[in-house]
Amino acid sequence: MATTIKHELKADMILAKGMDILWSKGYNGTSVNDIVKAADIPKGSFYFYFDSKEDFAIKALQRYFEVMYKPALEILADKGDTPKRRLLNFYEYRVKVMKEQLNCTMGCLACNLSNEVAEANENIRNAVSKIHTTVLGRLIDVAKAAQEAGEIDSSVDVKALISFIEDAGKGALISMKEAKSASPIDNSLYIVKSMLLK
């Protein structure tokens, strides 16, 4: 119905406005007041559009996946390039976004929330885990295709390698924020290339 669409539209507007705060200040560092202020809505409205702050965070994660990961996954799936090239395009794209779009701040919303509350909040942990499992699965699929195409040596444990590279990327984001510098993510990309291109 029209009302439902309108409802979803406004909920998405609140998510869009509030997501950045959650992203930069974290779950416990972000108050519902911060969100309603950013979205310029009355406080009472927040609970009309979301069950709770936790519900908001989970929907923000879903939105994050749609907005930030979908374009990256399209690069990964683009059949115009070889599998290995698509893998590298994916990694390069992420570094580019982090530098040009986010000025080496905020990092990854999913990683931030995971690191902050995964141990205390099972629902958020599951929401993040779902995203990371999906992305990792796609990456491994492409890497396997690269291996089958002879672009990656058959002796390589592709699943282990890609998981490792993905974790290295997450760690590089922590260092990036801590050092306020692009060098950790540049360095990560540099080593990943040397590993995959050797």
Next chain:
Amino acid sequence: MATTIKHELKADMILAKGMDILWSKGYNGTSVNDIVKAADIPKGSFYFYFDSKEDFAIKALQRYFEVMYKPALEILADKGDTPKRRLLNFYEYRVKVMKEQLNCTMGCLACNLSNEVAEANENIRNAVSKIHTTVLGRLIDVAKAAQEAGEIDSSVDVKALISFIEDAGKGALISMKEAKSASPIDNSLYIVKSMLLK
């Protein structure tokens, strides 16, 4: 003087009791009440021993370095082994502690605080940065020694490689907490070994 020692001793006892909460629940997730409850002291006493919650966190980080990193750095400096072997001992020790002592929970206090509040709190960011810079410096020194001893190929950019491995370790801790599993840190160690032993 005696009084100062007594003062420091009690402050350290409060730190010891409160550190675990800060470690597992994060900065914003931990209240001063949580700490005084864990340490079984009146609320007023907290502010006799610490200037603020931020001051407590910074001193907790220093204590974390003393308690958790010092033993690891001793392994790294142990002249009974070759440089490369010490490097591997260091990485193995950390995985062992994380599995046996921490049951694959909590991760690294410094990384947790860094990821949560580095962007919003300059003092905590500096405290964490100091720790990570120190540790990374020691690792690079040993890796350079390994290179000079011919244990690592002279073509390798040691600083870049060790920084990358360190970041990979941090990322693996995020995945470990998220997946509630040891496999990310096991996998990280496995790949690091294959990189250094090849």
Next chain:
DNA sequence: CTTTAATAGACGACTGGTCATATATTTGAA
């Protein structure tokens, strides 16, 4: 007039931090 969408504001619990007061402990002079 009924029903649903939207909102304002109050709710109790909790936040980090302060402070007056009370109790130990140490000090120096008698």
Next chain:
DNA sequence: TTCAAATATATGACCAGTCGTCTATTAAAG
């Protein structure tokens, strides 16, 4: 050795403000 003066430590009630949440009410739509 004694005893007060001075200093260090201990304590929990209390502060103003904020937290996430909810309910009573209004606005709008059918």
